[in-house]
Amino acid sequence: MPELIETPTQVEAAGKPPKVIEEFVGRANSGEERVSVARMRSPEGWSEPGQRPEFDEYTVVLRGVLRVTTKSETLDVRAGEAVVVARGEWVQYSTPGAEGAEYIAVCLPAFSPDSVHRDA
DSSP states (O other), rough: OOOOOOOOOOOOOSSSSEEEEEEEETTTTTOOEEEEEEEEOOTTTTTTTOOOOSSSEEEEEEEEEEEEEESSOOEEEETEEEEETTOOEEEEEOOOSOOOOEEEEEESSOHHHHHBBBBB
């Protein structure tokens, strides 16, 4: 039977200036541990510490540009494009453009602060 998720839970975000994370499915909003689905809205100039997560992350950019930096390359992912980052790979996300970015992130298994392993 379908389950309507009427509202997301706002999750505290890493990085500066602050971004907004609205989790629709996942540990914080629905108790789901297998997958998380969240909408992110980050302002111009936002960046977060690098991380080496224990989950695969699939990201679809809806608006703006999301910069994805790994140990081997930097990708500017634009509206209408997607990027996949495999678990265990070091990655750092930022939004350098004037428009910031809005994007949907899907994590398998679900995101958790204990499994993201951010740089100190």
